[in-house]
Amino acid sequence: MKNMAKYPIFLELGGRRVVIVGGGPVAARKAEAILKAGARLVVVAERIDEALRGLCEGTGVELIESRYAKEYLAEATLVIAATDNAKLNSQIYKDCQELEILCNVVDSPELCDFFVPAVVKRGDLQIAIGTEGRSPAYAGHLRKKLEEMFQEEHGRFLAELEAVRKQVIKEVGNADDRKALLGRLVDDESFEYFLQNGSTAWRNRAGGLIGECKSKGE
Numbered sequence: 727m728k729n730m731a732k733y734p735i736f737l738e739l740g741g742r743r744v745v746i747v748g749g750g751p752v753a754a755r756k757a758e759a760i761l762k763a764g765a766r767l768v769v770v771a772e773r774i775d776e777a778l779r780g781l782c783e784g785t786g787v788e789l790i791e792s793r794y795a796k797e798y799l800a801e802a803t804l805v806i807a808a809t810d811n812a813k814l815n816s817q818i819y820k821d822c823q824e825l826e827i828l829c830n831v832v833d834s835p836e837l838c839d840f841f842v843p844a845v846v847k848r849g850d851l852q853i854a855i856g857t858e859g860r861s862p863a864y865a866g867h868l869r870k871k872l873e874e875m876f877q878e879e880h881g882r883f884l885a886e887l888e889a890v891r892k893q894v895i896k897e898v899g900n901a902d903d904r905k906a907l908l909g910r911l912v913d914d915e916s917f918e919y920f921l922q923n924g925s926t927a928w929r930n931r932a933g934g935l936i937g938e939c940k941s942k943g944e
Contacts, residue, residue, distance in 0.1 A: 732841070732858055740764035743801050747794055747818055748808030749774035752832055754781055756806050759842070761785055770798050771809075796821045804840075807831040835859030844869040849881020850888075883920050887912060890932045898939050907939050 744760050746753050749771030758781060760767050768788045769778065782789060790798060794814060799805055805827050807818040812834075819837040822829035831837035835858070843854035844865035853872055855865045890911060898904045910916060911932055920928040 732856070734843075734854065734856065736852065736854075737763075737804075739803065741766060742803040743768060744804045744806070745770060745799055745802045746806045746808055747771065747798075747814075748806075748810075748832075749778055750808070750810070751775065751777065753806075753808040754778040756808055756832070756842075757781055757787070760806075761787070765803075768798065768802075770794055794818065796825075799825055799827055802827050805829045807837075846872045846876055847881075848876055848878055849884055851876070851881045851884045879921060880917075882925070883917055886920065886925055886928060886932075890929065890936075893933075894936060894939075897936055903939050903942065907935060910935060 739760070740763070742765050744765040745768045746756055746760065747770045749769065753769065753771065754775065754777050757767060757769060757778060761781070766786070766788075767782070768790065769782065770790045770792065772791065772793055774789055774791060779789070792798075794809075794817075799818075799821060805818065805822050807815040807829065809815055809818075815831045815834060816837065819829050819831050819834075822839070828839040829837070830840055830842065835841070838859055841856055841859045843856040844862070845855075846853040846869055853876065855868045855872070857865045891908065894904055894907055894911075898907060916928075916932075919931060923931075
C-alpha cells in the first residue's frame with residue numbers, strides 16, 4: 727500500500743487535536759505550522775526546549791513534560807513524531823496504526839501516512855510541493871523558485887476573484903456562460919489588468935463583463 731500514489735489535500739485542522747511527540751527544534755518548526763492552522767496542539771516530551779516553550783506560551787498549547795505513552799494520542803486527528811529516538815518513533819507509528827490515527831515520523835518516509843509539503847503562501851493562495859518524502863530539499867528548492875514567480879499581488883487578486891465569483895454565480899444563470907466568464911476573469915490578461923490598473927478598475931471591468939454576459943443570456 728505504501729507504494730501507491732498519494733492523495734493531496736488541504737486539511738481543516740481548526741479546533742482539532744494534533745499531537746507532537748518531541749521537544750526540540752524540529753518539533754518547534756512543526757508546532758509553528760500546526761498552530762497557524764488553528765489546531766488544538768498537544769506537545770509530549772520529557773524535555774521541552776525554551777524555543778518551543780516560548781512559541782507555545784499564551785497559545786493554549788498543552789505541554790506534557792513526560793515520557794511518551796500511547797494514551798496521549800487519544801482523539802488526535804494527526805500525530806507527528808519528532809524525537810531523536812528511532813525506536814520510540816517506530817513505537818509511536820505502531821500505536822497510531824492501531825488507533826487508526828494518521829502519523830508522520832520526521833525524516834522516515836517509510837513511517838509516514840502523510841507528508842508535509844513545502845508551501846508558498848500568498849494570502850489565501852497556497853501552492854504545495856510534494857516529493858512523497860523522497861527529497862524535501864528539492865521541494866524546498868522548487869518552493870524558492872515559485873516564491874519568485876508568485877508575489878503578494880497574486881494573493882490580493884485571489885481576494886478580488888472571490889467576491890466577483892459570488893456575483894457571477896448569483897447573476898449569470900447559464901452554466902456554460904458562467905464557466906466561460908470565470909475563465910476570462912482568472913486568465914493572465916485579467917491579472918495583468920489588475921496589476922496595471924488596481925482593484926477598483928479591475929472590479930469595474932469585471933462588472934462590465936458580467937453585464938455583457940447577462941445581456942447575452944436574456
